[in-house]
Amino acid sequence: MDTICSKGRVDPFTATWQPSIPLFTACSARGRPTYKYGGPVRQRHEKTRMDVNPSGQNEERRSRRRKSHISRSPEANDFGKMSGISDPYLGQNGKVGPAELLEEKPVAEVPEEPLQKHEFTFRVPRDYKQPNGDRHILHVVVIREKKAAKGSKQRLSDFQPLPSFCYLCGGPGSPQEEDRHRVLTKHAVGNGFQMLLVDYRGTGGSEKLDLARLANGSDDEKMRAFQQARPGNIVRDYEAVRLYLAQKARKANVDDRLILMGQSYGGWIALLYAQRYPRSLRGIMLTGGMPPITASPVKVYEKLFESVAKDNETFYNDASIRSGNKEDPRTLVLRVAKAILARPGRNPRGNNLSLATFASLGRRLGQPGGAAQVSGTPSAACAVDSKNTVFDIVDTHTFNKRIIYAFEHETQCYVSKKGDRSLWSAKQVRDRSKHYKWVSAKSAAELDELAMEGEFFLLGETFMPEHAEDYADLRNLGGVAFAEKLAARGQTEDMWDVPLLKANLKHMDVFSVTFPTDMYVNADLAEDATKQLGNAVKSITLHPSVGLRHNAIRADPDKLLLIFKDLGCTYFSKTVR
Incomplete structure (x- = not known):
């Protein structure tokens, strides 16, 4: 079958399909299609109008098909302008067959x-x-x-x-x-x-x-x-x-x-x-x-963190969205952060709640009414209750269920060239901001000091090194060490x-x-x-x-x-x- 490219002839009815018994094969611009019938051989009778030659009659049939309510394919002229299949991974001779x-x-x-x-x-x-x-x-x-x-x-x-x-x-x-x-x-x-x-x-x-x-x-x-x-x-x-x-x-x-x-x-x-x-x-x-x-991965995250900052400002400063929770968000986040540091260790399911994973609660800020949802989350009360309950409430990324989402997010979404890599690009952008210093704090006293510098911003859609160790299934696959090895391999295909x-x-x-x-x-x-x-x-x-x-x-x-x-x-x- 002819390979479709920007130059050369093309038959629009065979361009995208090659069944095990094709109805017809590609033909020259002057010749008729060669029909293949999977059943008994039978004679096809030509019906030629006196004023139309066979080639023109064939084109007339194609024209009628293209005018049908549900057409088979784009018009032949469009196919001639298309670049056709371009799958660099498979190469010129590779192809995909029916599942x-x-x-x-x-x-x-x-x-x-x-x-x-x-x-x-x-x-x-x-x-x-x-x-x-x-x-x-x-x-x-x-x-x-x-x-x-x-x-x-x-x-x-x-x-x-x-x-x-x-x-x-x-x-x-x-x-x-x-x-x-x-x-x-x-x-x-x-x-x-x-x-x-x-x-x-x-x-x-x-x-x-x-x-x-x-x-x-x-x-x-x-x-x-x-x-x-x-x-x-x-x-x-x-x-x-x-x-x-x-x-x-x-x-x-x-x-x-x-x-x-x-x-x-x-x-x-x-x-x-x-x-x-x-x-x-x-x-x-x-x-x-x-x-x-x-855009580079770092450029993407710089822009995304700008958007997240605006949602954080709404969360902290718009009193109308607090869903009946009268506690100031600054006090709420600081109190929960201190409670997390006071109760280190993994829960019975093997998950650990770090400050970075708690900060990921901010992923909800991007939803309609997200700031109100976060403000109304009973995280503070649960922080002194069951560790399982606390982790489940702030687990907005569900990385244990979506392993690919965790380890592959930066590479799949933001690395475009084969061999290029992104290694903690989101973390690089995060660590430049004073509003995220708190996620690395080690004590309640350090949190109090940082609170004097400004609000503790919550994170958006990101995968951080802390996540790789907090989530049991990610840790079992190798945690941070495996995440870095996978990222170092880079993108496998040009995007x-x-x-x-x-x-x-x-x-x-x-x-x-x-x-x-x-x-x-x-x-x-x-x-x-x-x-x-x-x-x-x-x-x-x-x-x-x-x-x-x-x-x-x-x-x-x-x-x-x-x-x-x-x-x-x-x-x-x-x-x-």
Whole structure:
């Protein structure tokens, strides 16, 4: 099959799909397709109009297909302008094939909704450079309009294929949680799509990291497990699942390209997908998900700490958000910090509460009403109660459940070049500020001295050396020492090729919503990235008065989808008015 590139011929109907028995193969610009039929040989009769030659008649057929309500692919002219597949990890001759189906559960009802769920287990290469090597297990869910009778044992293949809308959750290291996005799912299904949810590697129902085995394994084995769960492989996993679904969609003349909605880290995955496999995508929606594509890790954290500082100032100075708690936040934080130092040691689950982990409670400040939540947290009372209770209350990062999120956050999100590394960039920025000296204090007297210099600022979304020793599962894998070894290995793949990405995005619909007070994805850096991508992205940075923040897709999805509609997004035109 022809390789699609910026030069040379291209057949739009074979550009993105190569089933085991192809319906037809690539052909020259002057010749007809060579049809391949998997059944008995049969004679095809030509029907040639007197005023149209065979070549022109063939083009007429293609034109009619492109005008159908659900088109198979972008127009041929668009394909000719696309740069095509660009996966530097696989190289020029590498490719991704359809995922291997291991199990498909019978159709299931979605409780209290007119929807049905199809659940799959797939197998894909652990390393796509070795397609016949070890395999990795993926968990996939497809949600559609309810058509199956109650108690039916039907499979997805028993129903008419539909185009797929794919939600990419934040992370890294987070699973897809279908129950958290019911409103979005209903909008997708109500507009003729099926919702596609794929658990990222190491999360949810997909194959998780075997912590017990890794804890006893070599450092190389442990590092390889984390490296294989990075965005490059996540994109290839999605492409493998798409190719599996495409096998039937193509036969039914249904568009097999995906529409992606990337929330936060999901936006990283969406744009990397567009850069590497542009012919596989119909459009992209980013919600707080525009990555800082050329900013260094330190630059990113400098901007993020600026946002966190503003939320801390609100927490300390806005008396209206204290949820009935009359205690001054300065006194509250100082009192809890002293209580933590007075009761050192690990709780029965093996977790330790350091001042840095307590400071991570500030991650909640980035949510709507977050300052009120933090002010109302009964941390002070619990600090003299059960150690388990205290740790659970301030554990906003849940690193024991999201190991990848801990060890990989800086590398996966902010290191763009193969071989480059980020070693405690967040800590470097933290330690420059007088407002964070308190997290390294060793005594109550030292805390009292530091309190005279200013407020004790809480941390945002960061991974610190103290976390690597505080969380039992992180410590069992090697704690700080392992985190530093993994970071020293650096990025395993080049991430962003801005000219290529910019060129590819011109041939699909791309919409981006940025939140001005976002403490997780900085608005200034998001705007800089959008400018680099040119007018290919239809974007808006909301005014603070709109009231939406980073979690808008969960907090107020209807309002967010209206904003996308105003940008020109028509995917939900039937239900969003």
